[in-house]
Structures are given as C-alpha cells and as structure tokens.
Amino acid sequence: MSNDLPFIPHGRHFIAGERIEGQTHFQSAPADGPAHTFSVGTPALVEDACQAAEEAFRSFGHSWREDRAVFLETIVEEIEARAESITEIGTQETGLPATRLVGERGRTVTQLQLFADHIRRGDYLDRRHDPSQPERKPAPRPDLRVMQRPIGPVAVFGASNFPLAFSVAGGDTASALAAGCPVVVKGHSAHPGTSEIVAEAIFAAVRRCGLHPGVFSLIQGGRRDVGTALVQHPLIRAVGFTGSISGGRALFDLCAARRDPIPFFGELGSVNPMFLLPGALAERGEAIGAGWAASLTMGAGQFCTNPGIAVVMRGPDGEAFVEAARRELGKIESQVMLTEGIASAYRAGRDRIAAGTGVRSLLTSTCDLRNTAPDLLQVSAQDWFRDEALAEEAFGPLGLVVTVDSLDEMRDVARSLQGQLTATIHMEEVDSKPVRELLPILERKAGRVLANGFPTGVEVCDAMVHGGPYPASTNFGATSVGTLSIRRWLRPVCYQDMPDSVLPRDLL
Numbered sequence: 001m002s003n004d005l006p007f008i009p010h011g012r013h014f015i016a017g018e019r020i021e022g023q024t025h026f027q028s029a030p031a032d033g034p035a036h037t038f039s040v041g042t043p044a045l046v047e048d049a050c051q052a053a054e055e056a057f058r059s060f061g062h063s064w065r066e067d068r069a070v071f072l073e074t075i076v077e078e079i080e081a082r083a084e085s086i087t088e089i090g091t092q093e094t095g096l097p098a099t100r101l102v103g104e105r106g107r108t109v110t111q112l113q114l115f116a117d118h119i120r121r122g123d124y125l126d127r128r129h130d131p132s133q134p135e136r137k138p139a140p141r142p143d144l145r146v147m148q149r150p151i152g153p154v155a156v157f158g159a160s161n162f163p164l165a166f167s168v169a170g171g172d173t174a175s176a177l178a179a180g181c182p183v184v185v186k187g188h189s190a191h192p193g194t195s196e197i198v199a200e201a202i203f204a205a206v207r208r209c210g211l212h213p214g215v216f217s218l219i220q221g222g223r224r225d226v227g228t229a230l231v232q233h234p235l236i237r238a239v240g241f242t243g244s245i246s247g248g249r250a251l252f253d254l255c256a257a258r259r260d261p262i263p264f265f266g267e268l269g270s271v272n273p274m275f276l277l278p279g280a281l282a283e284r285g286e287a288i289g290a291g292w293a294a295s296l297t298m299g300a301g302q303f304c305t306n307p308g309i310a311v312v313m314r315g316p317d318g319e320a321f322v323e324a325a326r327r328e329l330g331k332i333e334s335q336v337m338l339t340e341g342i343a344s345a346y347r348a349g350r351d352r353i354a355a356g357t358g359v360r361s362l363l364t365s366t367c368d369l370r371n372t373a374p375d376l377l378q379v380s381a382q383d384w385f386r387d388e389a390l391a392e393e394a395f396g397p398l399g400l401v402v403t404v405d406s407l408d409e410m411r412d413v414a415r416s417l418q419g420q421l422t423a424t425i426h427m428e429e430v431d432s433k434p435v436r437e438l439l440p441i442l443e444r445k446a447g448r449v450l451a452n453g454f455p456t457g458v459e460v461c462d463a464m465v466h467g468g469p470y471p472a473s474t475n476f477g478a479t480s481v482g483t484l485s486i487r488r489w490l491r492p493v494c495y496q497d498m499p500d501s502v503l504p505r506d507l508l
Contacts, residue, residue: 007085009193011038013045013220014203016052017213020045026221028192031095031336031370038192041222043229046184050235052214053153053182060215061150061180064505068178069116071209075169076109078201078208086197090163093191095336095370100299104164108198110460111171115178118462118483124148124179124490125506132497142497145507148490150180152237155230157251158188158195159242160338161302161395167191168198168218171460171481172240172265177215179489181237186230187220190339195220231255231264238489241266242304242480245393245471252474265488266474267467269393270421271308271400272455275410275438279428280452281317288426289324292399293332295454296325297374300335301397302342305422305455308393311381311413314403322378322401326362329374329399336370342395343370349394350375356390358383362401372396381409384416391417407434411441419469419476420446422455447472447479 012019022039029035060068079086083105090101118124125147132143154176159166166172173183187195199218206215219226231239231254239255241248241264248266255264276288295307310325312318337343347367354361358379365373374397381404384390390400404410414423423446427435442449447468458466464482467473479485500508 007082007089007193007197009036009038009089009196011036011192011196011220013039013041014199014216014218015045015049016217017203017206026189028093029339030092033092036193038196038220041186041219041226043225045219046226046229046233049184049217049219050153050230050233052217053184054214054235056182056212056214057150057152059212060182061152062504063180065119065122067209068180069120071205071211072112072116072174072178074205074208075202076112078204079105079109079169079198082197082201086164086194089193089197090191093193094163094338096299096338101164104162107460108164108169111165111174112169114460114483115174115486118486119178122506124483124486126492127507144494144496145498145503146492146494147504147507148487149493151489151491152181153235154181154183154489155236155239156183156185157227157239157241157243158185160188160190160342161299161304162242163188163191163194164198166242166480168195169202171485175486176240176489179486181489182215183217184230184236185216185218186222186227187218189221192220227251228254232258234260236262238262239264239266240480240488243268245269248474263488264474265478265480267304267421267480268471268473270304270419270468270472271391271393272305272420272422272424273309273311273414273417274307274424274426275311275414275442276313276318276321277425277427277431277434278313278317279430280426281313281321283428285317285321286324289321290328291454293325293328293374295456296399297329297332297335297397298456300337300372301374302338302395303456305458307422307424307455308398309391309400309402311402311404311410313410314405318403322362325399325401326376329363329376332374332397334365334367334371334373335397337372337396340370343367343372346372346394346396346398349392350396350398353377353390353392353394353398353400356383356387358386359390374399377401378403381405381413384413407437411438414438414441414445417445419472421466421468421472422446422448422450424450424453424455426452445469447476
C-alpha cells in the first residue's frame, strides 16, 4: 500500500477473507474531516464469521508457534506500511493529536512483536511432565504430561478510547492470535475508518502467510443485537472487552447465561486513587499536584488509568498540593473528546459527583458538544463515606480530592474502595511504616500498585498487570496487558500415557 495515496474507506466488513457489503449503512462522525459510509453489522454476519473462525481453528489452533510468530510480525509490517494513513484517519475520527496516534500505533506493533517473541520462547505453554513409575506400590503411576492449549474462536470488542492499542489489532487480538485462537472483532462505531485500515493490514498478513481466511473477521457497527449474537454464539469460547461498566456487565451476564457459560474478560471502570503520605506532601506536595494535573488531563482524561481521586492529609501541606493542582488545571485549554456521547456522559458524571454531599467545587469548566476542560472537586473523608456514588468513575478530566484527618482515616478510605486497575502511593522514606500498613489493603483493591508515579503509562512488557477486582475487570485473575494476558485464551490439557508419535509437537 502506498502512503502517497489518501486512504478512502470502502465501508465493508471483513468476513473470512472477503470484503462484505451490508444491506444498511451508517455515517461516521469524525471530529474533523469528511464523514464516510460504513456497512452495519448483523447477526447473520456474526454467524458467518464464527463458522469461518471454527473452520480456521482446525488448522490454526494446531499451528507451529514459529509460524504464528511470523504471522504477528507480518501484521506489524502491514500496519507500518499504512502508518501515515492510519494517523490521518485516526486523528480525523477521534480528535486525538497526531503524536498520540503515532505513539499508540507504536504501542500496537510493540504488543504484536512482544507476543511473537513470547511464543517463540514457549514459556507460556507451562509444560510439566511426571514420568511413569510402573513399579510404584501399591499402584503404578502413568506417564503424565500437561501444557496449555488454545480454547477456540475468541470475540473481541474494540474500545472507544484506544482506536489502535485496544481495538482491531490491539492487545486482545494480538494475544489471542498468539495463543492460536481465531478472532472475530466487533469494531467500535466511533472510529470505523481506523478499524477498517487496520483490518486491511491483518487481511494482507493472512494472505501473505497462507493462513485459513477465517482466522480474522471484522464486523463494523451494528446495534446491540450484534454484540448479543457474538457473545452468545456457541462457537465463541471467550470474549475480550474494554468499555463501560454498564455495557460490559450486560455482556458479562449474557456470557454467564449461555447454555455453556464462557469467560468474559471485561476491563470496565476505575478511579485509580492516589494516596499522598505526609512525608511526600511536605517534601514535594506542589510538584505532585502539578504532575497530577498533567496526568489527569492527558488525552482529555480518557484513559482507563486516569488518576481521578487524590487522598490527602488535611493541613498546610495538603492545601499546597491542592492549590498547585488547581493552578495547573486552570491552564489547560478545552480538549476534544472522542465522541459527543462520551462528552455528554462526562458532563453528567461530573454534575452527579458535584451534587454529592459535602462536595465543594475548586475549578469548574464549561463544556459543549465534544469539547471539555478539567474540573476539580473536594470532599472530606466523612462525607465520602456517606455517599458511595462519589467513588464512581466519571470518564474524563475530573479530579476529586478526599481530605483525611489521620492515617487511620486514609486506610479507611482505601478499604471503602471497590476494585481498581491501579492505586498509587506517594511517599518518602519517612513514610515507610504507614505505607507497610496501607499496602496490604491496596493489594486487595488493585491490579497494579505504584510508588511515586502516575498510572497513565501502561508499559507493554512481561510483568505488567492491567486488571483488578470488579468493577476494574470481570476476572480478577487476568490481565489485558503484558504477556500474562495470553493465559486468557488457553486451558491446560493433560496427556496420559500418550505415545510420542501422536503427542503435540510442543511436548516432544
């Protein structure tokens, strides 16, 4: 594909190696640039994609991991060949700056390469062997071998806030393909052109590698019936989702209500609290306040790891932190949000929290259509405990300061929280003792606990965990980032007294 030519979407679905035109259509709603026409998904298309995925699994699920690694690397090449066009249409559809799209594309290809390297090493197979003991008394032991095997076709829902890294070729798709699972993607209607061009890259890689075309399908748009048909299709064996609590919970319930329930790996909502210990406040409270303002407004606050709550000791040092945050937030100009729907939901969430018991506004913005500016609110811990709604996520650049009168009260705030993706501790060495008392609480609340940083950077690497107790995610034992995320699409199979001539290649 030449980057000298502009990318003009054709608006069709990708089903089992074919570009399929739909009977009905919808218009994209870009933040800037021309709108385009796209086909609307249907349950009939879901049926075709799932049948093709099951057919592909017969070969892809038993493919050699080196071949799958090469496939992932070929997707990287095809995405990079379309780099300029991806940035162009991505910025038009989402309103995100080009630098963000370039960085997110880099993250996307890094994930693909990470999984290529990961499956080459073979550690993910978790192979174990107990040799036979025929002379053992009172009964002989058989030869037992176990390793992880792919589960079958996987459904992935594209995320609104990450058009590349958590969408068509994002972490869910990369890890599922690495595991040997064909993927059916339900594209997000907020960025269908970006989804299409990335699907073209995967489409091209499938052809170059000579794989069964059912290995990948993309269904664009569609009403709720399309998502329902996808998660309830009997050939789908697991679901990956990033989105709202309400939407994710509805799909989770559908998965659980199936005749054969399947796992739903949903990353839903999180307020990602920060706890500022007295020593850190005294030493660098103003600097932390400025850093919080930058993290809080990154990407108009549309990150699932956005640190929306700061728990701070009452007193002059706490006031200095709050004032620094308020001052820096006041400098932030209005930003474009991903969709009018997200902007509207943010305003409603902000107004709901601002109307809470004892909540005081420190900085109020004016928002319209897709534009928004940051808001800063403050509440005492005692009023926080009286109103559970204050702990609910408002997806956008909203900061809530919770003031506490003691370290005991700070720990009580931590205990009151629901599950989180992240929890952050700002500390100095003098704070070590209270941190040792706080950390066991936060370990039960969050999938990632940080010290002296901000959680909006999620590193793509082996040790990263992006998940947590509900409602941060629907499966507290899983992660959607890092090489451990491949475990979602695998299950252990034990082979007893199986001759070497028929054992899977990876066990020999």
